[in-house]
Amino acid sequence: MDDINTYIRTAAQNAKAAYFALAAASSAAKNQALLYMADGLLQNQAALLAANAEDMAAARSKGLDSALLDRLQITEKTIAAMAEGLRQIVALPDPVGEMDEFRTQPSGIQVGKMRVPLGVVGIIYESRPNVTIDAAALCLKSGNACLLRGGSEAIRSNRAIASVIDAALRTAGLPEHAVHLIEHTDRAGVGAMLQLPEYIDVIIPRGGKSLVARISAEARVPVIKHLDGICHVYLDQDADAQMALAIALNAKTSRYGTCNTMETLLVHADRAAELLPRLQAAYAEKGVELRGCGQVQAILGDTVLPASAEDWDTEYLAPILAIKIVADINEAIAHINRHGSHHTDSIVTQNYARTQQFLRQVDSASVMVNASTRFADGFEYGLGAEIGISTDKIHVRGPVGLHGLTSQKWVVLGQGEIRG
Amino acid sequence: MDDINTYIRTAAQNAKAAYFALAAASSAAKNQALLYMADGLLQNQAALLAANAEDMAAARSKGLDSALLDRLQITEKTIAAMAEGLRQIVALPDPVGEMDEFRTQPSGIQVGKMRVPLGVVGIIYESRPNVTIDAAALCLKSGNACLLRGGSEAIRSNRAIASVIDAALRTAGLPEHAVHLIEHTDRAGVGAMLQLPEYIDVIIPRGGKSLVARISAEARVPVIKHLDGICHVYLDQDADAQMALAIALNAKTSRYGTCNTMETLLVHADRAAELLPRLQAAYAEKGVELRGCGQVQAILGDTVLPASAEDWDTEYLAPILAIKIVADINEAIAHINRHGSHHTDSIVTQNYARTQQFLRQVDSASVMVNASTRFADGFEYGLGAEIGISTDKIHVRGPVGLHGLTSQKWVVLGQGEIRG
Numbered sequence: 001m002d003d004i005n006t007y008i009r010t011a012a013q014n015a016k017a018a019y020f021a022l023a024a025a026s027s028a029a030k031n032q033a034l035l036y037m038a039d040g041l042l043q044n045q046a047a048l049l050a051a052n053a054e055d056m057a058a059a060r061s062k063g064l065d066s067a068l069l070d071r072l073q074i075t076e077k078t079i080a081a082m083a084e085g086l087r088q089i090v091a092l093p094d095p096v097g098e099m100d101e102f103r104t105q106p107s108g109i110q111v112g113k114m115r116v117p118l119g120v121v122g123i124i125y126e127s128r129p130n131v132t133i134d135a136a137a138l139c140l141k142s143g144n145a146c147l148l149r150g151g152s153e154a155i156r157s158n159r160a161i162a163s164v165i166d167a168a169l170r171t172a173g174l175p176e177h178a179v180h181l182i183e184h185t186d187r188a189g190v191g192a193m194l195q196l197p198e199y200i201d202v203i204i205p206r207g208g209k210s211l212v213a214r215i216s217a218e219a220r221v222p223v224i225k226h227l228d229g230i231c232h233v234y235l236d237q238d239a240d241a242q243m244a245l246a247i248a249l250n251a252k253t254s255r256y257g258t259c260n261t262m263e264t265l266l267v268h269a270d271r272a273a274e275l276l277p278r279l280q281a282a283y284a285e286k287g288v289e290l291r292g293c294g295q296v297q298a299i300l301g302d303t304v305l306p307a308s309a310e311d312w313d314t315e316y317l318a319p320i321l322a323i324k325i326v327a328d329i330n331e332a333i334a335h336i337n338r339h340g341s342h343h344t345d346s347i348v349t350q351n352y353a354r355t356q357q358f359l360r361q362v363d364s365a366s367v368m369v370n371a372s373t374r375f376a377d378g379f380e381y382g383l384g385a386e387i388g389i390s391t392d393k394i395h396v397r398g399p400v401g402l403h404g405l406t407s408q409k410w411v412v413l414g415q416g417e418i419r420g
Numbered sequence: 421m422d423d424i425n426t427y428i429r430t431a432a433q434n435a436k437a438a439y440f441a442l443a444a445a446s447s448a449a450k451n452q453a454l455l456y457m458a459d460g461l462l463q464n465q466a467a468l469l470a471a472n473a474e475d476m477a478a479a480r481s482k483g484l485d486s487a488l489l490d491r492l493q494i495t496e497k498t499i500a501a502m503a504e505g506l507r508q509i510v511a512l513p514d515p516v517g518e519m520d521e522f523r524t525q526p527s528g529i530q531v532g533k534m535r536v537p538l539g540v541v542g543i544i545y546e547s548r549p550n551v552t553i554d555a556a557a558l559c560l561k562s563g564n565a566c567l568l569r570g571g572s573e574a575i576r577s578n579r580a581i582a583s584v585i586d587a588a589l590r591t592a593g594l595p596e597h598a599v600h601l602i603e604h605t606d607r608a609g610v611g612a613m614l615q616l617p618e619y620i621d622v623i624i625p626r627g628g629k630s631l632v633a634r635i636s637a638e639a640r641v642p643v644i645k646h647l648d649g650i651c652h653v654y655l656d657q658d659a660d661a662q663m664a665l666a667i668a669l670n671a672k673t674s675r676y677g678t679c680n681t682m683e684t685l686l687v688h689a690d691r692a693a694e695l696l697p698r699l700q701a702a703y704a705e706k707g708v709e710l711r712g713c714g715q716v717q718a719i720l721g722d723t724v725l726p727a728s729a730e731d732w733d734t735e736y737l738a739p740i741l742a743i744k745i746v747a748d749i750n751e752a753i754a755h756i757n758r759h760g761s762h763h764t765d766s767i768v769t770q771n772y773a774r775t776q777q778f779l780r781q782v783d784s785a786s787v788m789v790n791a792s793t794r795f796a797d798g799f800e801y802g803l804g805a806e807i808g809i810s811t812d813k814i815h816v817r818g819p820v821g822l823h824g825l826t827s828q829k830w831v832v833l834g835q836g837e838i839r840g
Contacts, residue, residue: 020757020783023781201813202813246838250838250839251838337440360534361444363440363443363539367534367831368529369833369834371832374838375832375834376830380527380529393538394538394621397828398829407814410785410818412787414788414790416667417792418794419800
């Protein structure tokens, strides 16, 4: 226990020192390091695949499930994708040093803001080696040092990737502790990271809900997170029928396991008899199980299972959909704010006033008009890449890209002003 | 204990419900409520002064010190200032609903951001009745419900102010629980507020360092805070002498007890022999005690006390100044980042490259060139008012005004787009 605490504390202290050095690094040096990483991944492909094969063999012998094995595996194709992802991050503008909002105040001073890194970012994630390279790249580009604590099943793959990162940092003349892979995968190490607010500026946990909940309950370091994605689509009385059907189908069925997938469909009472049978047919074709309120069952009959109180609060991550008929937009908004997870919710309507009401009153990280909830994603929003999604309100909401990894400090430019 | 927990939980639940109602309120209604508050303070002046007189009498009989009595007291003049402050907040633009950064993405969706309230803000502060009205006004204007937990010595004054606020909310048709004064001043109530992240979105503690440190150590709710203000002025080798003297004097002596007062002066070695004797004379005239490093003593003699290691980490809040001679800007920046409190630091120089280095590398909420640290303040920065100052990096840094009490959510405007 003492050993792991000392190891984590030393790693965090080194990362903080590296962050100060990184704050002085040029965009060119950071981009050069990212390009060296891309080259390094391709040049060391054989070593990466060999390390990953060992991880895969160990995971298989432990009987891990196929979804986990799928995320753990790296192939020539995923290595090429990692390298391409790095080149895309190189192409993004460097957010560090952006200055704006300068205004001259009555005293004569000019006051504005400069965008700056957060400092040291701790990322706690599952056994997904691609996250190691993505997180390192986003943190480096945004001037943050990072501590990467990946799942134990991926340790050999992560070590191989980390050695590519280390070499790239060294060649680019950047501090070697700017990216630190936590090699102790003992669970106590996670606990130690959460207790170091003097060295770690923010923790980003990625993974199952119980892990994220535990981390945010215990952490003394600020946490950027989402627990789950209970996303809604509300079909308003003034929805275009074709659009309503297309969005409701896409939001549920384009992928089942993602956090921006719709889990509950809300339908205005005046349109239920028209829309629900057509939706039922479309969902049936995709094999989606429907669970409805009493009014839904009255229209669709008992092929639809009854929705229990628990259904409205459930993220299925599966081909299951809860459907509720609501009297009006007020009931829809109240339902979403009470049962949703403040992730992403969409209204389908042609009524202007209700779009405005929905956008203002739905208390979620992403609110949409006439679009599928599946668009809630850093790439689709034009961020270039994302390190996670936040359903918190503090600091950053929704997809977190380079800007979410930065803060703004105040800059005052004077000519000798003193305060009266 | 159970009683107070239940009381706080109920208050927080009511505040959350009020926040949802407030999210639908117009700017006009919020401004009207603020104007009713201003009128109400003036109309109820006699009652406010009477309640405050009781608080003052009780505080005097408990033997509280004069600084505390000074902050507790309200007069006709302070009531007029509170009313004027409310009118100034009315005049500020409403941040809620501001939309910007809309860009059309390749999929066709338009993605931008809308500024929205945080939700429920808990403010924990000392016995300063003016904070009750300021905090209520800033939260209301920014669409947040608030829980106000003021010091116990001010409870009668706060109750009188709260009844003015309640009447104003009622008359304006806004939810009565939008502003809730916590009337139980039992300390356990503070503890209870810290444990309710499901209802309280952020806590802003204002007060002594030990209170703020305890709150941020215990809180499961995000906290916006500063612990102390160890601010620096660095006189560079290329400083204008007159400017250097004026800023160094103003930053220390314009007020001693404020968090933006300079506590340590750093002087480039090449300018020390020229500047220090003149500074010593100016500080002596103001009665400021100097504590210097060995090099400072070598120049100024033993009228300057030796600075101990502890001095570099001390916020004096008093007419005492630590002075250190540094070899160059790198030593100055390293000293500030190590010993400062990340609050406000200023460089005095005419050298362009070193202004840029200082602005980028000093890791503080406010970084200044050729201006007194005393400008770090919401009014001087043009925010109109401030609810506090943050030395954290997450969410908001430096003076916190209306924008600091808001977040941004993503808005997606589509025409039926679905994800491929």
